[in-house]
Amino acid sequence: MGQPKSAVIRSDLDIVIARTMARDMARTLGFSAIDQARIATAVSELARNIYLYAGTGTVTCREVEKHGRKGIEIVCEDQGPGIPDIDLVMQDGYTTSRGMGMGLPGAKRLMDDFSIQSQVGVGTKIVLRKWRS
Amino acid sequence: MESLRIPILKIGDILIASIQVNLHDASAVQFKDDLLQKIHDTRAKGVIIDLTALDLVDSFIGRLVADIAAMAGLMGSRVVITGLQPAVAITLVELGLELPRVITALNLEKGLSVLQRLTAESGDGAA
Numbered sequence: 001m002g003q004p005k006s007a008v009i010r011s012d013l014d015i016v017i018a019r020t021m022a023r024d025m026a027r028t029l030g031f032s033a034i035d036q037a038r039i040a041t042a043v044s045e046l047a048r049n050i051y052l053y054a055g056t057g058t059v060t061c062r063e064v065e066k067h068g069r070k071g072i073e074i075v076c077e078d079q080g081p082g083i084p085d086i087d088l089v090m091q092d093g094y095t096t097s098r099g100m101g102m103g104l105p106g107a108k109r110l111m112d113d114f115s116i117q118s119q120v121g122v123g124t125k126i127v128l129r130k131w132r133s
Numbered sequence: 134m135e136s137l138r139i140p141i142l143k144i145g146d147i148l149i150a151s152i153q154v155n156l157h158d159a160s161a162v163q164f165k166d167d168l169l170q171k172i173h174d175t176r177a178k179g180v181i182i183d184l185t186a187l188d189l190v191d192s193f194i195g196r197l198v199a200d201i202a203a204m205a206g207l208m209g210s211r212v213v214i215t216g217l218q219p220a221v222a223i224t225l226v227e228l229g230l231e232l233p234r235v236i237t238a239l240n241l242e243k244g245l246s247v248l249q250r251l252t253a254e255s256g257d258g259a260a
């Protein structure tokens with residue numbers, strides 16, 4: 001297993017750094033070109049949410065294995081304002097300000113596993129996984 | 134940090150911009166402003182934005198492309214997006230961004246012929 005890799009999100013440039021990091025790891029792990037694009041796009045959406053709504057946060061990628069299957073796990077964490085109503089933001093088309101409201105449901109569709117924990121005033125943690133076919 | 138400028142070329146009454154870099158948000162917004170100003174300055178009837186080199190289009194860039202097409206349309210100029218890679222088309226649809234009002238073509242050559250047809254239909258583009 002390779003070392004986990006992290007990117008700190010502080011500006012829009014860091015969004016590019018985070019998605020490039022995720023794509024590079026996905027490529028190293030043997031994901032197809034299309035899955036690499038799915039993973040990088042999901043990371044781009046979530047890293048942008050961190051930048052827009054929390055200001056700062058981190059994106060960490062690591063290799064994972066379950067039942068002999070290899071995959072990539074991406075953890076996006078921030079200590080931002082938190083999400084008061086997760087069901088609402090997981091609805092397609094729901095929008096707060098600059099997002100399209102498709103950041104979260106879109107990222108979920110691009111990945112295999114998606115879990116979100118959020119507490120108002122504490123922060124948000126989203127864990128994504130994709131398994132190699 | 135100063136954002137990277139994307140070159141916009143003029144050929145006849147058409148503008149062509151090929152996005153070759155991994156765009157961050159500020160340079161994408163700068164591109165929108167530059168392109169609309171150039172449409173105004175050159176009175177271009179049509180614009181091709183070639184995305185062949187992009188291996189990722191997220192919702193921000195996707196929405197920006199749709200905005201550019203709508204804004205240029207308001208100015209009387211038609212926009213054709215060319216060269217979307219298969220992985221980009223797949224992720225855009227899976228994201229839920231099908232960009233229904235954006236005119237696309239397989240490549241630059243086909244984009245040019247689409248644009249010629251569109252601008253011929255709309256007369257001199259100033260109407």
